[in-house]
Amino acid sequence: MDFNKNNNIIKKYLDVIVSLLVVLIIFMIIIPLPPTVLDILLAANLTFSLIILLLTMFTTDVLEFSAFPTILLVTTLFRLGLNISSTRLILGRGEAGKIIEAFGNFVVGGNYVVGFILFIIIIVIQFVVITNGAGRVAEVSARFTLDAMPGKQMSIDADLNAGIITEQEAKIRRKKLQQEADFYGAMDGASKFVKGDAIAGIVITIINLIGGVIIGMIFLGLPALEALKHFALLTVGDGLVSQIPALLISTASGIIVTRTSSDVSLGKELSTQFTSYPKVLAIASFIMFLMAWIPNLPAPAFLIMSGATGFSAYLLSKEKKNQEILSEVATSEIQASPTREPENVLHLLNVEPLEIEIGYGLIPLADISSGGDLLDRIAGVRRQCAVELGIIVQPIRIRDNLQLATNEYRIKIKGTIVGKGEILCNHFLAIDASGEGLPIDGIKTIEPAFGLPAVWIPDNKKDEAEIMGITVIDPTTVLVTHLSEIIKKHSYELLGRQEVKLLIDNIKESYPAVVEELIPNLMSLGELQKVLQNLLRELVPIRDLVTILETLADNAVLTKDTELLTEYVRIALSRTICRNLIDEQGVIRVITLDINLENMISENIHKSLQGSYPALEPNITTQIYHSIKDNIELNQFNNDIPVILVNPKIRPAFRRMIEMVFPQVQVLSMNEIPTDIQIETIGMVTLQ
Template identity: 45%
Template sequence: MKKAGLSKMAVPIGVVGVVLLLVVPLPAAMLDMLIVVNIALSLVILLTAMYVKRPLDFSVFPSIILIATLFRLGLNVASTRLVLRDAYAGEVIHAFGSFVVGGSLVIGLVIFMILVVIQFVVITNGAGRVAEVGARFTLDAMPGKQMAIDADLNAGILTEAEARKRRAEVTAEADFYGAMDGGSKFVKGDAIAGIVITIINLVGGFIIGMMQRGMSAGEALETYSLLTVGDGLVTQIPALLLSVATGIICTRASAEDDLGTAASGQLLQSRTALTIAGGAAIVFALIPGMPKLPFLAVGIVMLIASQRLKANEAKAALEAEQAAATQLPGAPAKDTNEQLIEEMRVHALEIHLSPDLVDLVRPGASDDLLGRIRSLRRKIALDLGIVVPPVRTRDSVELAHATYAVRVAGVEVARGSLPPGRVLALGDDLSSLPGEQVREPVFGLDGKWVPAELRFAAEMSGATVVDRVSVLITHLSNVVTQNADRLLSREDVRVLTEGVKQVNPSVVEELIPGVMSLGEVQRVLQGLLAEGVAIRDLSRIYEALTLRAKVSPDPEGLVEAARRELGPSITASHARNNVLRVITLDPVLEHSLLEGLRPGEGGTQLSIDVPRAEAMLVSYQQVRSQSEGRGEHPVLVCAPAIRPALHRLIAGQVGPATVLSYTEVTGSGIQIETVGVVRDVAAVAA
């Protein structure tokens, strides 16, 4: 039989053998062998518990407790049968009893009772209590650990596989400590059973020796006391080892080293503690009547250990200084390829903070920046359909006081200030509040950074008060939305496509790679994101791309095909209360724009003279400003053919604008309300 088969069968065979111990009488020689096996097994369990680095590395321990306890109780039954029947239970029990009893039966019984008390009162009760508390605390902390794993997964710190592994570890830890709580009850019950069996052996043997074997009272007491003490020792010593192992496992925290290494390293970490303890031992030696040699020996050893620890600390400090002296300023500690590559890597999204703002990302900060970033990544994923890359936060001494900067692909795209101890008050009338007048970076609102203790006063004056982290998160959200197309990488598209393939495989298989490559799909999705169109409905987008790409691979045509398919959702995103307020083009102007449409390398272009284009843009701005002054947010609607070119013209000259085509707003079931018309002012003037 192979080794794996033997290992698999060993435990079942052993359990069956233990059951037989309770029924079948054993010869004394075999009992000796099993007692030695029991002692050796308990010692192995104890040492294993000391050398594991984490409790979960010995996850089978609760089951071993049950099997070892059952084995020991089986030996108790077998030894009791031999003691009461033959007044002899093998050489091991006789040797243990003789060694402890020695020349005095009373001293032997007293020592045995002390061992029983230590086992039952101290070790077993302590281990049971620790297991009970550990199980309760572990189960109570389980939801929080699961939430932390989910948060790290959402933040991109963990992959899906790593998150599954961490969740499995948390579940296994809860199961382990729950099993340990029950296993400790086995240990306690075993101690009680040992005491009961000892009493039975002593009393029952005394009676049997006098009534059946014709022994005198003294002879019966001496014989069965020796056997009782020996039998109790060979069972109580393994039980004591198992109880200690239980306590060690339950009190171990997760560590990188085994118990011996961690204990020696932590006990010898304080030179002052060793010096004081050694001096105290020497002082005790000077007290009249105290034995001088033991105290002096211990004190001198501790003082020597403290001096060696001091020398090691000085040596480590000198080596650190030498390493720092030989290293160039600003150079990394090591110039391994991995570290150089890490230094070279350009991160997709970064937040640089001045040194006085680093407290925003420290654990336990009142303003949880990292937690808010995780929430923002989730919100953008649900709004735009992209997974924002993990945001790297780092300090920068190059930034001015209370300043932050947001970088996309290594390029700074936004900057702002977050004065410590202040909140941002936004409103029309802030003259009564102290602070420097500033402009909010996203919406351009007037505001003031006021002391945090005046927050309530600012709210009472009608101002909207925003904390520092909210200002930064709002700014970051705006940056991510405006640069969503740059943040969508080829790998992101692959992951998103795999997600679509799981629920709609035919759409993906028909499009990629037969009709379009992954890079071409990425370019289309970037085109949609550049105009603020969400790409959550990838199945519908891929269906539209499949049909259009078979006709023409033109990128602009592919983007427009996807927009037409997403028309109702695009329109709904700009509607308010089921009403879409639109700005239209004068028919004459629109016709002239259609006639001036020309193809170009970056897509179609509007071929019109500069004065006419400027006049059209001025008319658009006037109509848009009037509508926004009434609290409306209109969109410009035009013919599908000129929509891409007109959007590029307005976005390049005026700024961000929403331009929809007639095909996108029709058939959506949303009420259309025209709030203005863009006219050809130059033509009218002529």
């Protein structure tokens, strides 16, 4: 229990401990160390270097040891501090602790020339071979990683747009990509520390030897040969004790920058790859056997290697055959087994937001190899909805349904049929826009999007129909137009909380203050969804999301009524609402309500969870419907969109009353018409 408590305390203050250790390294350069303390620190340096080397061999990704460049700097500084401390002891007291003396005796062995040569070889291996190679690999890796970043980021964005990965996964991938670039860039710079450490080691060794001999002869009164013997032993020992950990760190840096990303450690990766092909070991065994018979070559050494590789090839080949047999047996047992795993039916519970079912005869429209462009056209519809309505339409699934008629299609929203039609491939649809009949023969039908009378004509009559001034469209356009109109009509149903979250996250990147002020302090995501759905229900685009959010932030502190908040937003979007309702002179033609009728509706408004509505007698409601119908038939509106102008207090309730009978009618209040737009009253709804 006490151990766990102490361990938690150490983890809590680990950052403070590490900072103090780095500061102590600096002080170690200044403060003299006794030989015993130096021995402990030298042993710690060797141990720490060995741990770092082993860590690089067991990591499977460079980011698992992302602190390595910083550790490289700290260990280099630590070794230099130890070198300075040992130099102070060698030159000042003629001793440097037992570890340095033991290394010197072991390597020198009475022959100082051999000792210096070994020391120089270690320096050359570290400086010329490992350090230069690791630095070059780090430099190239950093350059390639930076060059590849734009392409990798585009790939992440493409996967995100295609729905392959979530937004959170995309953020994780981008962060990892940035960390990899930072790591290789840091390794490129950190490798320079190792080079400097190797040069410093050579300089310190020369200083220790020359300075030690001079001090021994002048101050200690030793003969030249005795001084050379004594200080050469300490110098070589000191150089080896510092350069062996440096060699381990250099090797570790070389390993970590040359390794590719893998799911296993270096040892497992090597064992797997070296033993994957027993034939390779068998060929090597045969070559070693032949070399054993070459004159003047030591036959026993080559025969031993031939036997070892040959025996390994035999064992691996046998193991591979056993694995193949076991795999075949397992496969046959699965095929012969009468028991079956229970079917996973969870995927059957998923409901597509929007899908199109097509009959067998319409499959060529979606087949790219047959020249069908339905998929591209649907992608265009999604872009059009984003531009015109400001909504995100999730990917639309297209599937064939053999239960449908050959040329039939159905459009579903959340599993429910909202539109259907029948189109003929290899035909064109001639539409009777005037309603006076078409002077061309064909298969009579009704255009599915707008309900206009039309006829299907064969390909060879297309030019004839166009010469007559008849509107002619291809089968794919018929389906796509119908789909587009259904999306506009039911856009509020397609706007779920997830789609609202995507819209908010997108706007938050550019306008974080607007989003943070409103959500979640003043409104929840669900309340914002209701306001946006109210706007889309009346075909008001929500693309100007910044204005919508700012308006809600201004008024949500006063009320939580989503219907009233919607009216405030409509006032802020007045120009957007009136854009398609005015003519070239800036005039909007409207129908008004009789003042008595407005007062009657205002006095009978009832509120419910679904919104406000007027509770009028059925005969009065019928008279209102007849009056609206008569006014629409008698008057001409801009862009053929009827507009009724009412009092702001009754606008939501009146719209809810007539939307089932007159969904195409726009109901506006005086507050929703900008001051620079003129109003022309062309009719009045009355009860007479």
